[in-house]
Amino acid sequence: MRADARRNRERLLRAARDTFAEQGVDGSLEEVARRAGVGVGTLYRHFPARDDLIEALLHERFERTIAHAESLREGGDPWAAVEAYLRDVLSDAATFRGVAASIKATMHDASTPLGTVCALSRQGWSTLLEWARAEGVVRADADADDVLRVVYGIAWAADQRRARRPDSDPRIEPMLRIVLQGLRS
Template sequence: MRADAKKNYEQLLTAARDVVAEQGADASLRDIARRAGVGLGTLYRHFPTREALLDALLRACFDELTTRAGELETSRSPGVALVSWLREAVTVSRNYRGVTESMMAAIADPDSALHASCVTMRTAGARLLARAQDKGLARPDMDGTDLFALIGALAWLGDQAALAQRADHLFDIIASAILTERAGSDRDED
């Protein structure tokens, strides 16, 4: 990629990160281009669809969550690792208001630009869940798809003005429903 094209790409991602955080996933592409200091045509050359822009924006976050899951697998007890990662995944999803719907649709659509990123994130969470289940610290009747759905649900709760103040409390309720009784002492490790 030419230096000026790379610069435009980076400016668009930075602007998109800010505008999507402010306005949500349906943010104006024109506003993103304007904030990046480029024309709308430049935005479309780099990101032909809104979904392609969201994919580029979220891919880095999801890659970080995948890396973080690997770190948690080896550095923390299984129950703590699972809840820590779940909290981080919900936070990432909440940072981009309205992206939950796109994530849920993308996981079911292999042709979606977001599909690979969502599958990677779900797989990372599923590994943490399986590790906690193997130690008897998490419900055995859940899988990675359930965990991914809970990320979406908890992020959606945080997007609701009437519930936003209760989002952390509701997260704690869901986390305690995922962990089994034996996990109580596991929470205090580290």
């Protein structure tokens, strides 16, 4: 990628972070281009569809989440690793209003950009969960995809609550504690 194209891409990602933080993932793509100081055509050359832009924003977050899980795994405490990973996943899914629904809709569709990055996250989680199960700290019947669906469900529920009552507590932590208690062996 040429240097000017790389700079445009980075500006578009920064502008998308800001726009989506304010307006959710359904925010105006024209606003993203305006904030980045580029034309809409430049935006679409880099990100042909909205999901491509969302994927690019989440990809680096998911990679950090997986790296964090690996570092915790090296620390040798499987329960701490499981708890931290699920908190990170929940934080990633709650990054922008509407992103949890986008993830939920495409998490098992590897033909989409967002589905591809979700597969990366699921793979890291599956490895971590298998380790925790082998160590006896997680229920033997815990299914990796089911746990992620519940966590994304929490993010979606919190998102819905924020949409109805923006100043309210989305109650993420109490819901996550219930999931963690149910997951522990």
